[in-house]
Amino acid sequence: MISMLLSFGSLLLLVLVLVAVCAPPVFASAHASASSSSANAAAATTNNNGASPRIECTDHRHRCTSYNLLSSDGRVLLRSADVPLAVCSNGQWRTESNGGLVRLSSSSASYVNSTARHGGDGSRSGGDRLLYSMTYNVTSTSQKIILTAQSSPRQFPSSVIFTTSFPDGLTNTSGCSNPITDEDGEGSTVISGWPTFRYPDTTYSNEYVSSSLSWSGSFMRPVYGTPSTGRRGGPTVFFGKTDAVVASPLDNYGAWSAGPGSSHDGSVTEVWAPGIPVSVEDVPAGFSSSTIVYVSSVLVGSRRKRTSITGAMHEWGSMLRKYHNSTPADRMSDVTLTKIGYQTDNGAYYCFCRGNCSATLLSKVQELKDMGVPMGYLSFQGAGASIGHKGAPWCVERWSADGGLGPNYPLPLEEFQKALGLPLQLYAPYFCPINDYFNSTGSRNWNGVTSDPSVPGCNDYNFWDANSNNSKDFYDWFFAKGTAVGMVSFEPDFMNQNRNCVPDFRRSVDGAARWQRGMADAASDAGLTLQWCYSTPSDVLASLEMDAVTNFRASGDFC
Numbered sequence: 001m002i003s004m005l006l007s008f009g010s011l012l013l014l015v016l017v018l019v020a021v022c023a024p025p026v027f028a029s030a031h032a033s034a035s036s037s038s039a040n041a042a043a044a045t046t047n048n049n050g051a052s053p054r055i056e057c058t059d060h061r062h063r064c065t066s067y068n069l070l071s072s073d074g075r076v077l078l079r080s081a082d083v084p085l086a087v088c089s090n091g092q093w094r095t096e097s098n099g100g101l102v103r104l105s106s107s108s109a110s111y112v113n114s115t116a117r118h119g120g121d122g123s124r125s126g127g128d129r130l131l132y133s134m135t136y137n138v139t140s141t142s143q144k145i146i147l148t149a150q151s152s153p154r155q156f157p158s159s160v161i162f163t164t165s166f167p168d169g170l171t172n173t174s175g176c177s178n179p180i181t182d183e184d185g186e187g188s189t190v191i192s193g194w195p196t197f198r199y200p201d202t203t204y205s206n207e208y209v210s211s212s213l214s215w216s217g218s219f220m221r222p223v224y225g226t227p228s229t230g231r232r233g234g235p236t237v238f239f240g241k242t243d244a245v246v247a248s249p250l251d252n253y254g255a256w257s258a259g260p261g262s263s264h265d266g267s268v269t270e271v272w273a274p275g276i277p278v279s280v281e282d283v284p285a286g287f288s289s290s291t292i293v294y295v296s297s298v299l300v301g302s303r304r305k306r307t308s309i310t311g312a313m314h315e316w317g318s319m320l321r322k323y324h325n326s327t328p329a330d331r332m333s334d335v336t337l338t339k340i341g342y343q344t345d346n347g348a349y350y351c352f353c354r355g356n357c358s359a360t361l362l363s364k365v366q367e368l369k370d371m372g373v374p375m376g377y378l379s380f381q382g383a384g385a386s387i388g389h390k391g392a393p394w395c396v397e398r399w400s401a402d403g404g405l406g407p408n409y410p411l412p413l414e415e416f417q418k419a420l421g422l423p424l425q426l427y428a429p430y431f432c433p434i435n436d437y438f439n440s441t442g443s444r445n446w447n448g449v450t451s452d453p454s455v456p457g458c459n460d461y462n463f464w465d466a467n468s469n470n471s472k473d474f475y476d477w478f479f480a481k482g483t484a485v486g487m488v489s490f491e492p493d494f495m496n497q498n499r500n501c502v503p504d505f506r507r508s509v510d511g512a513a514r515w516q517r518g519m520a521d522a523a524s525d526a527g528l529t530l531q532w533c534y535s536t537p538s539d540v541l542a543s544l545e546m547d548a549v550t551n552f553r554a555s556g557d558f559c
Helices: 036-044 309-323 357-370 413-420 471-483 495-500 511-526 537-545
Strands: 002-007 015-018 054-057 067-070 076-079 087-089 092-094 101-103 124-126 129-138 143-151 159-166 211-216 221-224 233-239 244-249 287-296 298-300 303-305 340-343 375-380 396-398 424-427 448-450 464-466 487-491 529-532 549-553
Touching: 054 143, 087 129, 233 309, 233 537, 244 309, 244 537, 287 309, 309 537, 340 357, 357 375, 357 413, 375 487, 413 424, 464 471, 464 511, 471 487, 471 511, 495 511, 495 537, 511 529, 511 537, 537 549
Parallel strands: 015 549, 340 375, 375 424, 424 487, 487 529, 529 549
Antiparallel strands: 002 015, 054 067, 067 076, 087 092, 101 129, 124 129, 129 143, 143 159, 159 287, 211 221, 211 233, 233 244, 244 287, 298 303, 448 464
């Protein structure tokens, strides 16, 4: 099976790796370069007269518990769900009504801008840029939470940035439940939801924004009509006849959930309320989490022109890439982005090769070369490519580059690669319960972390990973074995389960991110690139900060 690379720009202008020709593109890599048309489209959305999208409080001028998202010309695009703030602390929901939260009047409405002027609603604005700020005290811990909504800061034109800040941290934030959950279980519930918007179309009529398109889960599947939810959820674009509004996390992607789709107690449904997952046990002091709401509404003079979903996603992706200073894919040296490769993953003809598989693959690649196919690399995986597979799908007991070839591969990998005459992409999704690297009595035992198969969606996944603290050191050592046998690209698989099934990664705001970053930094130091597979939208967004992650596989097996 030949691995195809197609350019696709519906989200982040990334490059998709399609392992089969029949696979539809659904999401993309975080490092593709923006086209000139995208740049022009982004420029066109700069609203006339310096106006910007903004939040309008519709209740008491200083409380702002009910609000609308307005376009630059004052039209209502999204309406708040009008649900009270609820914060999970010590296993209970804390609200103003039950005395668990106290709004601090001294800073309940602090509007800050260097050129600010006072507005009639008590706000201060400068060039139509507003900053709403509300500070609460959690009575059980005496720790503060600050909610802000900032209209079009310099780096994010035509956007509102919603931020939840924890200057004192927040302790014991797990244990709260929501009666309305999805398959992600506790991962759907958030410590505190901000902002909270009602779903369009199903809960109110709006000619400007009437439906939604979102992405969720492994391979970032599209979700039509309602926003995605939970830790596996992702960006949502709310759209209508003339406008498109893109909402997504802006930072700390591993500590973001798309929310439960309801208020904290389930009393109000069809609510988009993102936040930090309640599986996180403690929030460190100084931590903050931001959500960007980007409004793509093209104004030409006094006339409003229609915008497209794809155009809005391009503009949003361009802003995020610029914010994270991501290297464009066309500046990266990666054979998997520029050459045709031969694939041996599940679903490929020789995945379950029999007989002398070393000779079979050498013969097949030579046959393709003789036909004039410009072969660039071999993706070497499948049954026998590494010893293991007991405990979790395709888990590794001993890696192929470390003498772990099965009996059907008689040629040592270094000799095989030299005879092949092509570089290799090697594969290791995670490590079996019994393996040579973690929980081992051998001399090269590393401290690792284990998955929890009892977590919803993880029942078939019992495996080991490097822990967050030694991820860089482990992958430095691991990748050195790969480069010694001709590896130029590495593919970890089941990124969804790696991030969401490991308690050590779920319980902290940065555990999964530090594990991922350790792998990416080791790859950069070794001159390798990474292809992530079976990823969630949060994994794709996290790669904005990791240039070594150049592409994602976006198709299932046996497509």
